[in-house]
Amino acid sequence: MIGEWIRNVPPLCFENARIVDAERGETRGTLRIARGRIDGMNVKPQRGDTRFDLRDALVLPGLMNAHDHLELNNFPRWKNRSCYTNAREWAMEGNARLDGDAEIVRARAVPLKERLFNSGLKNLLSGATTVAHHNPRHAPLREKHFPVRVVARYGWSHSLYLAPEFARAYRKTPRDAPYMIHLAEGTDADAQRELPQLDAAGALRDNTVLIHGVGLTQAQRARAIETRAALVWCPSSNFFLLNETARVRDFSDARLLAIGSDSRLTGERDLLDELRVARATHQISDDALLRAVTSDAARILRVRDVGRMERGMRADLVILPNTFRSAADALGKISRADLCAVIVNGQVRVADSEFEALMPNAARIRCDEREKILARDLAERYAQFTLREAGLELL
Numbered sequence: 001m002i003g004e005w006i007r008n009v010p011p012l013c014f015e016n017a018r019i020v021d022a023e024r025g026e027t028r029g030t031l032r033i034a035r036g037r038i039d040g041m042n043v044k045p046q047r048g049d050t051r052f053d054l055r056d057a058l059v060l061p062g063l064m065n066a067h068d069h070l071e072l073n074n075f076p077r078w079k080n081r082s083c084y085t086n087a088r089e090w091a092m093e094g095n096a097r098l099d100g101d102a103e104i105v106r107a108r109a110v111p112l113k114e115r116l117f118n119s120g121l122k123n124l125l126s127g128a129t130t131v132a133h134h135n136p137r138h139a140p141l142r143e144k145h146f147p148v149r150v151v152a153r154y155g156w157s158h159s160l161y162l163a164p165e166f167a168r169a170y171r172k173t174p175r176d177a178p179y180m181i182h183l184a185e186g187t188d189a190d191a192q193r194e195l196p197q198l199d200a201a202g203a204l205r206d207n208t209v210l211i212h213g214v215g216l217t218q219a220q221r222a223r224a225i226e227t228r229a230a231l232v233w234c235p236s237s238n239f240f241l242l243n244e245t246a247r248v249r250d251f252s253d254a255r256l257l258a259i260g261s262d263s264r265l266t267g268e269r270d271l272l273d274e275l276r277v278a279r280a281t282h283q284i285s286d287d288a289l290l291r292a293v294t295s296d297a298a299r300i301l302r303v304r305d306v307g308r309m310e311r312g313m314r315a316d317l318v319i320l321p322n323t324f325r326s327a328a329d330a331l332g333k334i335s336r337a338d339l340c341a342v343i344v345n346g347q348v349r350v351a352d353s354e355f356e357a358l359m360p361n362a363a364r365i366r367c368d369e370r371e372k373i374l375a376r377d378l379a380e381r382y383a384q385f386t387l388r389e390a391g392l393e394l395l
């Protein structure tokens with residue numbers, strides 16, 4: 001996780017900001033950041049502060065990507081049939097190809113450290129400043145200069161079919177940490193049998209985070225909500241594999257819905273593209289989508305100091321152009337090149353060139369045909385590695 005390497009940076013005051021909190025709505029004014037955290041809203045700049053006029057741009061909490069597999073984003077989007085009835089069939093076919101498919105062999109040969117770093121960049125570029133990684137917490141994910149915050153306390157199993165010992169994994173997870181598992185990732189009878197199995201094993205509780213949930217029946221959704229288990233919705237991955245997605249309205253109404261991009265093995269490029277797919281299903285309101293990638297996600301993933309615009313919260317922020325009616329209106333319409341700036345721990349990490357005054361020594365990049373600037377330390381590591389992010393170029 002990103003450390004606090006910014007203690008000596010002077011406080012930063014964003015003026016003329018439209019400050020967006022998914023629970024409270026939008027306010028206009030000043031946002032002061034000090035020591036990597038939100039220090040106050042609508043406070044007067046103090047002597048020594050760096051002042052920056054946002055000209056009515058929208059500032060919201062950095063987005064939370066509630067489901068990714070950070071070692072798999074350099075793999076090709078892959079399937080063997082047009083549609084599956086259960087992700088288990090896809091997983092079995094994929095396993096059989098691990099050593100035989102040249103493209104997959106090449107992707108696996110890239111060192112893990114590079115793959116993880118590029119996945120960090122993938123998320124950062126899309127404004128996802130916190131990511132829930134569904135797999136072991138590899139050492140590079142704990143490094144203080146990893147591009148984004150990775151949820152540190154969690155338990156996990158892959159799925160009932162790949163992890164028959166799931167109940168033990170659940171019991172080993174602290175009660176105040178999320179336990180993540182793929183569940184009902186299918187449209188067949190097998191998918192419908194999974195939730196009762198999880199429940200019978202005592203692993204369906206208020207820290208359980210169900211991923212996908214496409215095959216859940218209405219009664220099963222009600223049972224999950226009764227226990228306060230949450231759902232992570234990954235619609236593009238679902239449509240790609242199953243030609244269908246989860247019904248999420250009741251989880252959203254119960255404030256138990258988060259959204260994940262999944263890896264590019266099955267999902268869209270990043271969380272913003274995922275939000276476009278989510279929005280197009282018209283299942284929940286734009287405001288509910290915003291909550292699902294900020295405040296509700298933070299609560300579900302038990303990351304207590306992100307996801308809200310409040311004093312003391314981490315200054316992990318996304319700045320959106322002033323041309324949108326609201327932040328909720330922008331989500332589902334914007335792509336990563338449209339973001340004005342992404343800030344982690346109070347530090348601008350990638351931005352439009354207007355933010356140059358806040359990014360000494362930034363490197364110039366081209367991101368999807370738009371010129372931007374990237375923090376020097378990230379650009380240097382990107383340059384050292386061989387793995388390339390499509391659409392990202394150092395100038």
Ligand SMILES: [Zn+2]
Pocket residue numbers: 067068069134182211
């Ligand atoms: Zn997963």
